[in-house]
Amino acid sequence: MPRPRVNLLSVELIADAAIELADSGEPFGVNALARRLGVTPSSLYNHVDGKDAIIELMRGRLSRRYLPAVVTGEWDAVVIGTVRALRRLYAEHPLIVPLIVGKTITDPGVIAGYDRLATALVEAGVADDEALAIVAIVDAYAIGFGMDLASPDEIWRPDVPTVTLGRLIAGAAAGSERSDAAFEIGLDMLVASLRMRIEGPQPL
Amino acid sequence: MPRPRVNLLSVELIADAAIELADSGEPFGVNALARRLGVTPSSLYNHVDGKDAIIELMRGRLSRRYLPAVVTGEWDAVVIGTVRALRRLYAEHPLIVPLIVGKTITDPGVIAGYDRLATALVEAGVADDEALAIVAIVDAYAIGFGMDLASPDEIWRPDVPTVTLGRLIAGAAAGSERSDAAFEIGLDMLVASLRMRIEGPQPL
Numbered sequence: 001m002p003r004p005r006v007n008l009l010s011v012e013l014i015a016d017a018a019i020e021l022a023d024s025g026e027p028f029g030v031n032a033l034a035r036r037l038g039v040t041p042s043s044l045y046n047h048v049d050g051k052d053a054i055i056e057l058m059r060g061r062l063s064r065r066y067l068p069a070v071v072t073g074e075w076d077a078v079v080i081g082t083v084r085a086l087r088r089l090y091a092e093h094p095l096i097v098p099l100i101v102g103k104t105i106t107d108p109g110v111i112a113g114y115d116r117l118a119t120a121l122v123e124a125g126v127a128d129d130e131a132l133a134i135v136a137i138v139d140a141y142a143i144g145f146g147m148d149l150a151s152p153d154e155i156w157r158p159d160v161p162t163v164t165l166g167r168l169i170a171g172a173a174a175g176s177e178r179s180d181a182a183f184e185i186g187l188d189m190l191v192a193s194l195r196m197r198i199e200g201p202q203p204l
Numbered sequence: 205m206p207r208p209r210v211n212l213l214s215v216e217l218i219a220d221a222a223i224e225l226a227d228s229g230e231p232f233g234v235n236a237l238a239r240r241l242g243v244t245p246s247s248l249y250n251h252v253d254g255k256d257a258i259i260e261l262m263r264g265r266l267s268r269r270y271l272p273a274v275v276t277g278e279w280d281a282v283v284i285g286t287v288r289a290l291r292r293l294y295a296e297h298p299l300i301v302p303l304i305v306g307k308t309i310t311d312p313g314v315i316a317g318y319d320r321l322a323t324a325l326v327e328a329g330v331a332d333d334e335a336l337a338i339v340a341i342v343d344a345y346a347i348g349f350g351m352d353l354a355s356p357d358e359i360w361r362p363d364v365p366t367v368t369l370g371r372l373i374a375g376a377a378a379g380s381e382r383s384d385a386a387f388e389i390g391l392d393m394l395v396a397s398l399r400m401r402i403e404g405p406q407p408l
Contacts, residue, residue: 025231026231027229027230027231094302094305094306095302097301097302097351098298098299098301098302098351101298101351101352101354101355102298102354102355102356103356104356104358104359104360104361105359105360105361106360106361106362106363108362108363108364111360111362111363111364111366111369112364112366114360114369115362115366115367115368115369115370116367118366118367118368118369118372119367119368119369122368122372128371128372128375128376129375129376130389131368131372132372132373132376132382132386133385133386133389133390134386134389136349136352136382136383136386136387136390137386137389137390137393139348139352140345140347140348140349140351140352140386140387140390141344141345141348142348143344143347143348143351143352144343144344144345144346144347144348144349145340145344145348147301147302147305147344147347148305148340148343148344148347150302150305150306151305151306152306152307152308154308155308155309156308156309156310156315156318157308157309157310158310158312158315158319159310159312159315160312160315160316162315162316162319162322163319163320163322163323164319164322164323164326164335165315165318165319165322165323166319167332168322168326168332168335168336169336171332171333172332172333172336178336178340179340181337182336182337182338182340182341182344183340183344185334185337185338185341186337186340186341186344189341189394189397189398189401190393190397192397192400193393193394193396193397194393196396197393
C-alpha cells in the first residue's frame, strides 16, 4: 500500500512546515520537522539533504512570498522596495532570523534578488567595492527594523525616574505606529545618504 | 544539610547561566535553566519571577558587559559608541536577539542607557517626537549589523550565473573583514544623515 502522506510530500510542503516549526519557537531540526509532517526522517531525506538544506528552502519560500515584484526600476526604487519587503518578512518571522542569517545563501531565487539589487547599484554608478557594502547595509536595516516591528507594543517601561526617555515615551505613539514612523524616518535618511554617495551633493 | 548550589544561587549566576542556555540554541525556559544550574525550578523562583524576568536579567547583564563606558559625550559620540557596543553584543549572542527584542525593557541599567542616548539627542536639539525614532534607528542599525557580523564567512554562494553579484563577491573581502567594512560605511552614512538632521546642511 502506498503511504499517502509520504507521497504527497513536496519541497513546498516541507518548506511551509519548516516555517511553521521555526515560527513556533520549538527546537528546529529534521526529526521535529518529520514529526510535524507525519513522516519518517528518512522520507524527508528523500526530498532534502538535511537541516541546512531545509533552512535554505525556508529562505527561498519566504523570499518568493515577500519579494515578488519589488525588484525592478531605478536603484532607489529597488532599495526601498527591498527594504520594505524584507522588513515585513523579518517582522512576521522573527524566530527564523537567527536560522537564516546563520547559513550561506544558495537559493537561486534569493541569489537573483540580491543580484538585481547589486546590479541596480552598479548601473547607477556605485563602485564595485562599495556595492556589496550597500547590499549589506540594506539588509541590516531591514533586519533591524523587522525586529523593531516584532517588538512588544510597549518597548520601554521605566520603573525608575529618567531624564528624557519617560517624557518621550509618554508623548509618542506605541506599537506598530511608533515602529512605522521610525522606520520611515530611517528609510528617508538611508535613501538620502545613498543618493549623496551615488549622485553627489543635492541642491537644497 | 544545606544544599550548597541552591544557597550559592544569585541573580548574577542565573543571568550568566541563562545567557549560556540561550546561546546554546536549546529551548529556553525556567525548567531548562534550573537543570543547567543544578537546582529545582522552585529554587529559581525564589530569585526570579519567571521566564520574562530571566530574559530581563540577561538583557541587563549583557548591557553592563558590553555598554560600560560608551555613553557619555556629544550626541555623535554617544550614537557611535552605542551602535558599536550593541553590534558586538548582538553579533556575539545572535540567538538571544529574538528573546530580548520580544519583551518590554524594564531593567534599570538598560533604561538608563537608552535615557542617556535620548538625552544626548534632545540636548543636541532633536525634537521630542523625532528623538525616539532616532533611538529606534540606532538600535535597528546595531541589530542588523550584529546579525551581519554573526553570518557565515561566505554569505552568498551563487550556483547559478549572476549579472553582478558573483563578480562583486569574487573581488571583495569575506567574513568579519567584509562585515566590518560595510558597517563602517553604513555608520558613516548614519552619522552624516543624523548630523544633517541635527545640525543642518554641512559645508562641502
